[in-house]
Structures are given as structure tokens and as C-alpha cells.
Amino acid sequence: MAKKNEQYVTHIADIRTDFPQWYTDVVRQSEMVDYGPVKGTMVIRPYGYAMWENIQRELDARFKATGHKNAYFPLFIPESYLKKEAEHVEGFAPEVAWVTHGGGEELAERLCVRPTSETIICAMYAKWIQSYRDLPVLLNQWCNVVRWEKTTRPFLRTSEFLWQEGHTVHESDEEAQRETLRMLEVYREFSENVLAIPMVTGRKTDKEKFAGAVATYTIEALMQDGKALQSGTSHNLGQHFAKVFNITFQNREGREEFGYQTSWGVSTRLIGALVMVHGDQRGLVLPPMVAPLQAVVVPVAAHKGGVTEACERVREQLEGAGIRVLLDDRDTLSPGWKFNEWELKGVPLRIEIGPRDIESGQALTMRRDTLTKSPMPLDGIAEAVSARLSEIQRDMLKKAQDYLHNHFCDAADLDAMGAALDAGKGYIRAMWCGDRACEDAVKDRFAASARCMPFDQTPVGDRCVVCGKPADTLVYWARAY
Amino acid sequence: MAKKNEQYVTHIADIRTDFPQWYTDVVRQSEMVDYGPVKGTMVIRPYGYAMWENIQRELDARFKATGHKNAYFPLFIPESYLKKEAEHVEGFAPEVAWVTHGGGEELAERLCVRPTSETIICAMYAKWIQSYRDLPVLLNQWCNVVRWEKTTRPFLRTSEFLWQEGHTVHESDEEAQRETLRMLEVYREFSENVLAIPMVTGRKTDKEKFAGAVATYTIEALMQDGKALQSGTSHNLGQHFAKVFNITFQNREGREEFGYQTSWGVSTRLIGALVMVHGDQRGLVLPPMVAPLQAVVVPVAAHKGGVTEACERVREQLEGAGIRVLLDDRDTLSPGWKFNEWELKGVPLRIEIGPRDIESGQALTMRRDTLTKSPMPLDGIAEAVSARLSEIQRDMLKKAQDYLHNHFCDAADLDAMGAALDAGKGYIRAMWCGDRACEDAVKDRFAASARCMPFDQTPVGDRCVVCGKPADTLVYWARAY
Numbered sequence: 022m023a024k025k026n027e028q029y030v031t032h033i034a035d036i037r038t039d040f041p042q043w044y045t046d047v048v049r050q051s052e053m054v055d056y057g058p059v060k061g062t063m064v065i066r067p068y069g070y071a072m073w074e075n076i077q078r079e080l081d082a083r084f085k086a087t088g089h090k091n092a093y094f095p096l097f098i099p100e101s102y103l104k105k106e107a108e109h110v111e112g113f114a115p116e117v118a119w120v121t122h123g124g125g126e127e128l129a130e131r132l133c134v135r136p137t138s139e140t141i142i143c144a145m146y147a148k149w150i151q152s153y154r155d156l157p158v159l160l161n162q163w164c165n166v167v168r169w170e171k172t173t174r175p176f177l178r179t180s181e182f183l184w185q186e187g188h189t190v191h192e193s194d195e196e197a198q199r200e201t202l203r204m205l206e207v208y209r210e211f212s213e214n215v216l217a218i219p220m221v222t223g224r225k226t227d228k229e230k231f232a233g234a235v236a237t238y239t240i241e242a243l244m245q246d247g248k249a250l251q252s253g254t255s256h257n258l259g260q261h262f263a264k265v266f267n268i269t270f271q272n273r274e275g276r277e278e279f280g281y282q283t284s285w286g287v288s289t290r291l292i293g294a295l296v297m298v299h300g301d302q303r304g305l306v307l308p309p310m311v312a313p314l315q316a317v318v319v320p321v322a323a324h325k326g327g328v329t330e331a332c333e334r335v336r337e338q339l340e341g342a343g344i345r346v347l348l349d350d351r352d353t354l355s356p357g358w359k360f361n362e363w364e365l366k367g368v369p370l371r372i373e374i375g376p377r378d379i380e381s382g383q384a385l386t387m388r389r390d391t392l393t394k395s396p397m398p399l400d401g402i403a404e405a406v407s408a409r410l411s412e413i414q415r416d417m418l419k420k421a422q423d424y425l426h427n428h429f430c431d432a433a434d435l436d437a438m439g440a441a442l443d444a445g446k447g448y449i450r451a452m453w454c455g456d457r458a459c460e461d462a463v464k465d466r467f468a469a470s471a472r473c474m475p476f477d478q479t480p481v482g483d484r485c486v487v488c489g490k491p492a493d494t495l496v497y498w499a500r501a502y
Numbered sequence: 503m504a505k506k507n508e509q510y511v512t513h514i515a516d517i518r519t520d521f522p523q524w525y526t527d528v529v530r531q532s533e534m535v536d537y538g539p540v541k542g543t544m545v546i547r548p549y550g551y552a553m554w555e556n557i558q559r560e561l562d563a564r565f566k567a568t569g570h571k572n573a574y575f576p577l578f579i580p581e582s583y584l585k586k587e588a589e590h591v592e593g594f595a596p597e598v599a600w601v602t603h604g605g606g607e608e609l610a611e612r613l614c615v616r617p618t619s620e621t622i623i624c625a626m627y628a629k630w631i632q633s634y635r636d637l638p639v640l641l642n643q644w645c646n647v648v649r650w651e652k653t654t655r656p657f658l659r660t661s662e663f664l665w666q667e668g669h670t671v672h673e674s675d676e677e678a679q680r681e682t683l684r685m686l687e688v689y690r691e692f693s694e695n696v697l698a699i700p701m702v703t704g705r706k707t708d709k710e711k712f713a714g715a716v717a718t719y720t721i722e723a724l725m726q727d728g729k730a731l732q733s734g735t736s737h738n739l740g741q742h743f744a745k746v747f748n749i750t751f752q753n754r755e756g757r758e759e760f761g762y763q764t765s766w767g768v769s770t771r772l773i774g775a776l777v778m779v780h781g782d783q784r785g786l787v788l789p790p791m792v793a794p795l796q797a798v799v800v801p802v803a804a805h806k807g808g809v810t811e812a813c814e815r816v817r818e819q820l821e822g823a824g825i826r827v828l829l830d831d832r833d834t835l836s837p838g839w840k841f842n843e844w845e846l847k848g849v850p851l852r853i854e855i856g857p858r859d860i861e862s863g864q865a866l867t868m869r870r871d872t873l874t875k876s877p878m879p880l881d882g883i884a885e886a887v888s889a890r891l892s893e894i895q896r897d898m899l900k901k902a903q904d905y906l907h908n909h910f911c912d913a914a915d916l917d918a919m920g921a922a923l924d925a926g927k928g929y930i931r932a933m934w935c936g937d938r939a940c941e942d943a944v945k946d947r948f949a950a951s952a953r954c955m956p957f958d959q960t961p962v963g964d965r966c967v968v969c970g971k972p973a974d975t976l977v978y979w980a981r982a983y
Binding site: 055057058059062063064065066067068071073074090091092093094095096097098099102110113116117118120121122123124132134141144147148149154160164167169170171180181183250272353389401 | 532536538539540543544545546547548551553556571572574575576577578580583595596597598599600601602603604605606612614615622625626629630637641645648650651661662664834890904943962
């Protein structure tokens with residue numbers, strides 16, 4: 022066992038020189054995830070899944086507080102449904118997995134394993150909605166989806182992943198737009214307050230928007246390698262799907278009208294963001310709000326009289342205060358090994374208790390985020406730990422905010438943009454004329470993309486960064502996962 | 503809207519003369535479920551899904567309290583995995599859905615959409631487990647599974663359903679057997695205390711056991727039409743899967759040994775049991791512990807001064823006491839329509855408040871289970887409602903227990919068995935010689951099956967109910983869903 026733990030730490034690639042390998046090492050060695058037998062699939066192990074459970078609990082409460090209810094729609098979508106909305110099928114068909122046989126027979130119509138559920142949900146909404154009195158419909162589902170991807174990485178891009186997808190119907194365009202932005206704000210606030218990840222928000226360009234949407238809004242996080250990660254999207258679908266699925270309602274004036282729709286989703290990808298925003302050379306650094314374990318108690322010289330008992334008392338007090346705590350009382354491992362393991366696993370606070378600590382009525386604590394040690398009185402330790410965890414949560418957000426703020430720069434032409442991207446500057450603020458050709462040029466030349474058109478459109482110039490023609494749209498550009 | 507509600511009630515088939523149609527009417531008209539576009543699939547609507555959320559919350563807490571953690575394994579299983587365990591593939595292959603194409607290409611090996619996850623989980627366990635120190639492994643997953651069924655009914659048997667599947671590995675046969683029975687007991691206790699459904703428990707015959715298990719244990723509920731419903735199973739897998747997937751560990755004596763495994767699951771089928779055990783002619787009757795709404799407040803003469811305010815105050819007090827409550831303040835519907843609708847939806851307690859009630863400082867309540875009305879003082883109403891809900895929960899269990907106890911009878915020969923089955927007597931206690939041929943004969947002749955060999959094997963005779971040869975196994979026989 023000791024040997025195994027040693028390997029945990031010594032085999033993590035250098036975060037500064039090989040960020041992609043560092044990521045893979047951390048997510049696998051912390052036992053968050055493993056590769057599934059089918060290429061591109063992942064097994065979410067208990068330590069990773071516990072993060073997802075915390076994310077689900079926090080988000081689900083926010084969805085319900087904003088009036089949404091959960092439901093469950095079928096995994097299999099008839100091919101004919103997928104084909105109804107032209108842009109939608111074009112966007113998703115290339116990455117669909119197809120079921121062709123069931124119950125020992127070839128199916129008359131092949132079935133798509135849902136890559137997203139707009140089509141099947143719209144078909145049901147068409148049956149359920151008759152009048153404005155039935156609106157708004159505010160549903161969400163937590164489920165698995167499948168998108169056949171060529172290049173995959175655990176949590177970031179896998180053939181199957183877990184997510185939630187909200188699907189709403191409204192009686193006016195204005196109300197649908199309000200809902201679209203309201204859920205974007207729910208995502209932003211959640212990311213900031215729970216994940217300690219500040220998000221850039223804005224609207225996607227037409228090239229980058231959801232297949233079938235009128236407008237897509239996004240939350241984008243910045244990783245420590247200067248690359249952006251699209252972390253959640255909220256779509257105003259307008260009447261596109263309503264028209265092809267015939268979702269009509271009698272409006273307040275007694276006329277038949279097509280419904281106005283939205284959809285919005287975040288996925289297990291958020292777990293990848295957590296790792297890449299907060300991690301360090303020793304492994305994961307988890308914000309207390311989402312950490313499976315918030316504190317770990319490690320006995321020092323456990324064989325000495327009173328140590329085990331003192332540790333158990335602390336564990337009980339913390340648990341009683343609602344803190345997710347583990348007493349690591351494994352007797353085959355040294356404290357040092359345990360320190361390494363829990364650092365790799367990113368537990369926010371370590372609490373060491375040995376004979377001398379007990380004598381002096383205190384414990385020695387270490388914050389995972391700053392690696393700073395400090396004594397903490399055993400008397401009233403639960404309150405002190407709660408306060409420390411809040412402090413860690415706040416400081417981690419502050420650190421990530423500072424990083425984000427320091428990773429913006431302006432570019433007036435392509436040379437400046439390229440230099441900034443290569444220097445890992447993060448987001449490039451630059452003007453854009455609105456032509457798809459200019460957007461494509463940035464992609465071709467720098468492998469970077471328009472992450473969003475931010476809500477604050479204060480211009481940084483008046484010429485397109487690519488073609489030099491007059492431009493009045495501000496875009497945040499970046500390389501992205 | 504009024505018209506629509508009237509239809510709710512008038513179109514429910516007679517529970518006494520057409521139980522199957524009554525079931526379908528109730529689950530659809532209460533808006534628990536709708537049919538999906540692919541034959542045999544269902545859409546779980548918010549009212550049905552909320553029951554599943556309550557079931558999940560209660561069960562998940564019990565799984566965690568017994569040391570289990572959640573994880574997530576891939577949906578797609580390579581065909582070669584499914585084929586490794588001979589009995590398993592024979593049992594599941596006929597009802598598998600196959601993915602043959604992904605990402606625009608035909609796959610080299612077709613993929614099975616999981617009907618259950620033993621094979622893929624075992625493949626991962628083989629990688630993760632080395633030593634007895636890694637044991638026990640106690641995992642669970644909440645997910646969707648697909649079994650292509652010919653005859654389907656919402657919740658009871660559908661091509662896709664939601665469930666949880668626990669998968670554990672132990673270092674001894676004894677420990678695996680303890681786990682198997684421990685989880686069966688978790689299911690039984692949960693069913694009794696949360697669903698208010700008393701369960702018959704016991705072991706399945708070899709014919710009825712899980713494909714690949716050494717022994718399958720079951721919880722069986724009895725519906726109001728005298729038919730049994732298998733509601734959950736817990737399997738001792740022995741070393742069957744460990745041997746074919748090579749799950750070995752170094753035991754405490756330093757020798758390599760195959761792991762001992764269990765698996766156990768319950769599904770959205772439990773929702774079907776809830777409907778068929780407790781429902782009545784007016785629709786659903788839900789136990790408070792699992793009801794999406796525990797109480798509904800209906801204003802009477804809402805336009806009269808003070809009524810709306812009094813209702814709102816009651817709603818607030820109940821919500822403050824943690825009661826799931828709705829104030830039905832829709833102004834286009836009469837109280838009568840609302841009563842019908844909430845009765846159909848099985849809300850345990852209705853609270854009517856009108857001007858005269860306010861004058862006399864009380865509300866009029868109606869229990870859904872007994873349909874009895876009684877006044878309740880507005881002062882301290884939250885405590886009174888909580889107490890009433892506990893009473894309803896207890897009484898519903900008692901009623902279901904009485905029904906179960908009154909639906910057992912003994913049979914010494916096939917004529918007696920047939921007569922009892924046709925009379926809707928429920929479970930037939932009868933002795934069995936252990937021959938598969940006798941079991942098959944009961945199936946062929948009466949469309950009934952061995953539901954279980956109960957733990958209490960006190961004999962009711964000494965001859966096989968079918969062949970008359972000496973027999974020492976007591977079996978509970980019944981027609982079943």
C-alpha cells in the first residue's frame with residue numbers, strides 16, 4: 022500500500038511543462054475516473070462521482086427555487102425526429118450512436134441514442150400544451166447523453182457523459198429570452214459560489230451556437246494553461262423547434278401561436294474545470310463546497326495513549342457540525358503517506374493530532390490551497406474548521422478571479438493576437454466585423470475561436486482584428502478545450 | 503380547464519372489474535407518465551418523477567448509511583463482455599438493444615446497451631482489486647437500463663427504466679451472503695416504512711433466479727387484484743463473475759483467491775407497486791413519505807375577505823414545518839374540481855378553508871386514504887398536520903398488511919391451488935419437491951409461478967402440490983406481473 026501511495030505523487034507530470042499529462046495523471050491517480058472498455062468512455066469512480074453529487078444537489082436546489090421540475094424522457098429517439106429540424110440534424114447526426122437491433126430483431130426505424138433531447142421533448146410538449154394556461158412549462162432532466170467523439174479526455178470530452186438539460190416553453194419571445202438569461206445567471210452564480218470558478222459570460226457567434234438555436238449564451242472558464250473551457254450553455258430556441266414539432270397554444274387573445282422555447286445544460290465537464298482551474302503540482306485542490314471530504318483527521322503516533330480517542334472526538338464534533346470529515350485511522354500507513362494521498366485528492370483542510378498537540382490542547386492544520394500550516398485549539402474546533410473552510414472557499418475564488426483578470430489582453434491585429442495566444446495570455450479582446458470568414462481565419466491560423474461576445478460591448482477599437490474593416494462587435498477569443 | 507378535470511374522474515375504469523385498465527387510466531390521467539414515441543418506452547412526467555426522487559433520496563441515505571458509495575459506469579458494454587458468463591448472456595441477450603454504428607461508421611464490435619451492469623463493472627473491479635485490503639468494495643449506481651420487452655406497461659415493464667444497481671465484492675462467501683441479505687432487509691424496511699408496502703421475502707427458485715447468480719432473494723408485493731409484483735432483488739453471485747472476469751485478490755493468508763460478489767437492485771417499478779397497492783376508484787392514494795405533495799390547501803369562496811390570506815398563512819406554516827404543501831389558488835376552477843383533481847393525484851391530506859372556517863378558527867380536512875373529513879384548529883395547524891400525516895402513513899401500512907395477511911391460503915393439490923388462484927386469494931402456500939418440471943406445470947396450467955421460498959420454512963404438508971411425491975420445500979405461489 023505504501024508503495025502504491027508513493028507512486029501517486031511521484032508520477033504526476035509537471036503542471037508547468039505538460040499540463041495535459043498533468044491533468045490526466047491527476048484525475049486518474051486521485052481515483053476520480055478510469056477509462057471504460059469502449060474507446061472514449063469513462064468510469065466515474067466514487068471520488069469523482071461524489072463531486073457530481075454535490076454539483077447536482079446545489080444546482081437542483083437552484084432549478085427548483087426558480088420553479089423548475091424534474092422529469093425523465095426516453096434515451097432512444099427515432100431517426101425521423103432528429104431529422105425534423107434541419108440545423109439540428111446537421112449539427113448532431115455526425116456524432117450519433119445508432120441502435121439498429123432490439124429484442125433479437127432488426128428495427129424498422131433505427132434509433133438515435135440521445136445526444137441531447139430537444140426533439141423527443143418537443144414531440145411530447147406538442148401533445149401536452151394547448152393553452153397559455155399550460156405555460157410556462159419548466160422542466161429539467163438529469164441523464165446520460167452520447168456523442169461519438171474522435172478525440173476524448175476524461176470529463177472534458179467523452180462519448181458518454183452525464184448532464185442536466187432544461188427545456189422550457191413560454192408564451193412570448195421576451196419571456197423565453199428572460200428565461201435563457203436567468204438560467205445563464207444561475208450557472209454563473211453557482212460556478213462562482215460553489216465551484217469557486219469565475220466565469221466569462223456572453224453570447225456565442227452564429228458559428229459557435231447550438232444547432233437549432235436562435236441564440237446561445239455561454240459561461241466560459243479559463244484553465245491554468247490559458248485555454249478556455251465552455252462550461253455551460255443556455256439557448257433561446259425561438260420558435261424553430263415549435264414549428265417543426267407543432268407546439269402550438271391558444272394565446273390570451275384566443276389565437277393559435279407557436280411556443281417560444283429555451284434549453285440549457287451543464288455536464289460532468291464542470292468536474293474537469295474544477296481540476297484545471299484549482300489544481301497544483303501535488304494534485305487536486307478542491308473548493309470546500311464541492312469537495313467530497315472537506316477535512317481529514319490524521320493521527321500522529323496513533324499508538325500513543327489518547328491519540329486515537331482525541332482524533333475520534335474531533336471527527337465526531339466536525340460531523341456533528343455538518344462537515345464532511347474522515348478520520349484516516351488506517352494502521353498500515355504512515356502519516357506522511359496519508360498527507361501525500363489527501364493532498365493529491367485535494368481535501369481542503371488537514372488536521373493532524375499527536376501526543377504533543379493533545380498536551381497543548383490544539384491540533385495542527387494545513388490548508389490545501391495555500392499549503393500553510395497553523396495550530397487550532399481543540400476547544401471549539403468545529404466552529405473554527407467551519408470558519409476556515411469558508412475562508413478557503415473565498416480565497417480560492419479570489420485567486421481564480423485574480424488569475425482571470427490577469428489573463429485578458431487587447432489585440433488590434435492578427436500578429437498581436439497570435440503573439441498573445443502563444444504567450445498564454447488567455448482571452449484576447451478584439452473587434453470583429455461579423456463575417457464568418459474572419460472567424461474561420463482565426464481558427465485556421467491560431468486554432469483559437471470566438472468564445473463569446475461579452476454582454477459589456479465597450480469597444481477596444483473600431484476595426485476587425487482580421488480584415489481591418491469597420492467592426493463594432495467585441496469578441497473574447499481564446500484557444501479552448 | 504373545468505371540462506378537462508371532469509374527464510379525469512369520469513374516465514377511470516372500474517377498479518373491481520377492470521384492474522389493468524384502471525391502472526393505465528390512473529397513471530396517465532394523474533400525469534405521472536405518458537407513452538414515449540418508441541414502442542414500450544415511457545416518459546416519466548414531473549408528478550411521477552417526484553415520487554422517484556423521494557424514493558431515491560430515502561434509499562440513497564440507507565445505502566450510504568450501510569457504507570456504500572455511488573459511481574457511474576458506461577452505458578455501452580462490448581458484446582464480448584456480455585458473452586463471458588454463459589448463464590448471464592443466455593438470460594439477457596434476447597432482450598438487448600444493440601448499437602452497431604457510431605460517429606458515422608460501422609463499429610468493429612457491436613455494443614450492448616446495458617440491461618444490467620455486472621459484466622462491465624466486473625471488468626473494472628478486476629483492474630482495481632489486488633488485496634484483501636481493497637475489500638470490501640461497496641458501490642452503487644443510479645442509472646437507466648434497457649431491456650427490449652414484447653409486452654410493456656408504464657412503470658411495470660418498459661423497454662427502458664430507471665433503477666439503482668449495487669455491486670459489491672467481498673473476501674469470503676459468508677460476507678457476501680451477509681451483504682446479500684442485508685440489502686434485502688434494507689429494501690424490505692424501506693418498502694414498509696416509506697412506501698407503506700409490506701413485502702413477502704424469500705429466495706427465488708433456480709428457474710426464477712438472476713442469470714448468473716448463485717442465489718437470488720426477492721421482495722414481493724401483493725397488488726389489489728391478488729397478483730404479486732417482484733419489487734426488488736438481491737443476488738449472491740458467488741465467484742461466477744469473478745472467475746470469468748478474473749477478479750482476484752491476495753487473501754489474508756497470502757494466497758490468490760477469486761472475489762465473492764453480490765448485486766442488488768430496485769427500479770421505477772416500485773412506483774407501479776405504489777399505485778396498485780394503495781389506489782382506489784378515485785385514483786392514487788399516496789403514502790405521505792413518498793407523496794410529491796403531502797397536503798393541498800384549497801380556498802373556498804376565495805373572493806370573500808380574508809380567505810386567501812388565511813390560506814397563505816396556513817401554507818407558510820406547513821412549509822415552515824417541512825411539509826410538502828401546495829396552495830391551489832387557481833381562480834378559474836371551482837373547489838369541487840380541485841377536490842377531484844387532488845384526489846386523483848392522491849394527495850394525502852386536503853385542507854379546505856372558507857369564511858365560516860376562519861370565523862370558527864378552524865379548517866376542514868379530508869384524509870385521502872379514508873376519505874374522512876374532520877375539522878382542525880388553525881392554531882397550531884402545522885403540528886396537527888404533521889401528526890395526521892404520520893397517522894395516515896401508519897394506517898396505510900396497517901391496511902396493506904391486513905390485506906396481505908388475508909391473502910394467503912394453503913393448497914395440498916393442484917385443484918385447490920387453481921381454485922384459490924381463480925378466486926384471487928393471492929399467495930398460495932404449498933409444498934414443492936424441487937423438480938423444475940413441477941414448477942413448469944404450475945406455470946402452464948395456471949399462469950402462476952413460484953414467487954419465493956420464504957425464510958420461514960414451516961411446512962404446510964409433506965407432499966409436492968404438483969406430483970404428490972415427498973417434498974420439504976415451502977413455496978409461495980402466485981400469479982404475477
